[in-house]
Amino acid sequence: MLYLSGSALRRYLAEHARLPDRPLTAGIPVNLREADDLSMGTAVGMIVAELGTNVANPLERLEAIKRSSSEAKRHLRELPAAARASYALIINGPYIAALLAGLGGHAPIPFNLGISNVPGPPEPLYYNGSRLDALYPLSLLLHGNALNITCVSYAGTLNFGLTGARDTLPHLQRLAVYMGEALDEISQLVLGKDTRTAARARGV
Numbered sequence: 001m002l003y004l005s006g007s008a009l010r011r012y013l014a015e016h017a018r019l020p021d022r023p024l025t026a027g028i029p030v031n032l033r034e035a036d037d038l039s040m041g042t043a044v045g046m047i048v049a050e051l052g053t054n055v056a057n058p059l060e061r062l063e064a065i066k067r068s069s070s071e072a073k074r075h076l077r078e079l080p081a082a083a084r085a086s087y088a089l090i091i092n093g094p095y096i097a098a099l100l101a102g103l104g105g106h107a108p109i110p111f112n113l114g115i116s117n118v119p120g121p122p123e124p125l126y127y128n129g130s131r132l133d134a135l136y137p138l139s140l141l142l143h144g145n146a147l148n149i150t151c152v153s154y155a156g157t158l159n160f161g162l163t164g165a166r167d168t169l170p171h172l173q174r175l176a177v178y179m180g181e182a183l184d185e186i187s188q189l190v191l192g193k194d195t196r197t198a199a200r201a202r203g204v
Helices: 002-015 058-078 085-101 173-191
Strands: 023-032 044-050 113-118 147-154 155-162 198-203
Touching: 002 023, 002 058, 002 113, 002 173, 023 058, 044 058, 058 173, 155 173
Parallel strands: 023 113, 113 147, 155 198
Antiparallel strands: 023 044, 147 155
16 A cells, blocks of 8 residues: 555656655554454554655565565564554654644644555445445545545455645546556566556545
8 A cells, every 4th residue: 555655646746846855754553452452442553654755666666665664663563562552642742732832834744644544344335235335535634744545445445545635736636546557567567467456546
């Protein structure tokens, strides 16, 4: 998912002559709950990973994303269990403080966009005999972030929801198209075949 997002953003920004030299970063919620934890409530942390938007070669971009996300996960795992849930507040502390002080437009943004992957129903859902074909998420934008990409799994499919600021990201639907083409490209490079993906993607 991070590779598809980074590849699509690289192409989109390059077309608009806005591709930065440094890689874009994503704030990614992660589940902190152990497999046998049946307690109520949420247990969510956050990591920040690079999207490899500064890397032209697809395979090298994939490796750069894997290295960055693995390092971020390792750092989170090494924190004391009691501190992991608070790590998101540490990352966003200066940003939150500036918002509370009314300085949101001048606060340092801890990441360029939000990306999340939410597990959905593994089996098809029906209502009055009609099958639910897809489940597209709609997320929120943080002040200073123009894009959020959220993915929901459903009945063996992945459904992408792109929420963006219209004035900042014109023709947002192109990102969805580019994500599908990035999947075809990396599948051909890694698997040696053209999948002609049927993955659903939609910009909201």
